[in-house]
Amino acid sequence: MSVGDWAGLIAALAFVALVGVLAVPLVKLGRVLDQTRATVKQISDSTGPLLASVTEAVSTTSAQLAKVDTVTTSAAQISTNVSALTGLFAATLGTPVVKVAAFSYGVRSALRRGRARS
Template sequence: MSAGDIAGLIAAVAFVALVAFLAVPILKLGKLIDDTRGTVQGVTQETIPLLHEVTTTVTTTNGELERVSAITTNVQQVTTNVSALTALFAATLGSPVIKVAAFTYGVRQALSGREPSSGGRRRRRKG
C-alpha cells in the first residue's frame, strides 16, 4: 500500500463519516415533513365540514334577516296607517269634542252661578 492509497482510504472514511453525520438531520427533517403533511391533512379534513356548516348557518341567517326585514316593513306601514288615522280622528272629531266640552263646562258654570276658577281649584262660598 502506498501513501496515496492510504490518503485515499482516509479520505473515503472521512467522506462516509461526513455523509453519516449529515444523514441524521436529513432523516429528522423528513420525519418533520411527514408530521407536517399529516397535520395539514387533518386540518383540511376538519375545515371542509366546518366551512359547509358555516355556509349553512349564513344561508339560514340570511333567510331569517329577510323575514325580519319583511316584519319591519309591515310594522312601519302599520305605524304610518295608525298615524294617519289618529290625525284624521283629531281633525274630524277632536275639535268638535273640545268645543262641546268647553261649552258644557261654561253652561255648568253659568247654571251653578259660579265664576270659573283659576288653577283648577274650586272656591268655597262662606255662608
C-alpha cells in the same frame, strides 16, 4: 501504505462522517414532512363538512333575515297607518270634542258664579 493512500483513507472516512452527520437532519426532516402531510390531510378532510355547515348556516340566516325584513316592513306600515288614523281622528273628532269641553267648562264656571252670588 503511502502517504497518498492514508490521505485518501482519511478523506473517505471524513466523507462517511459528513454523510452520517447530514443524514440525521435529513431523516428528521423526512419525519416532519410526513407529519405535515398527515396534518394537511386531516385538515382538508375536516374542512369539507365544516364548509357545508357554514353554508347551511348562512342560508338559514339569510332566510331568517328575509322574514325579519318582512316583519319590519309590516311594522312600519302599521306605524304609518296608526299615525294616519290618529291624524284623522284628531281632525275629525278632536276639534268638536275640544269645543264641547270648552263649552261645558264655561257652563260650569257660569253656574258656580251664579251659585256664589246667591
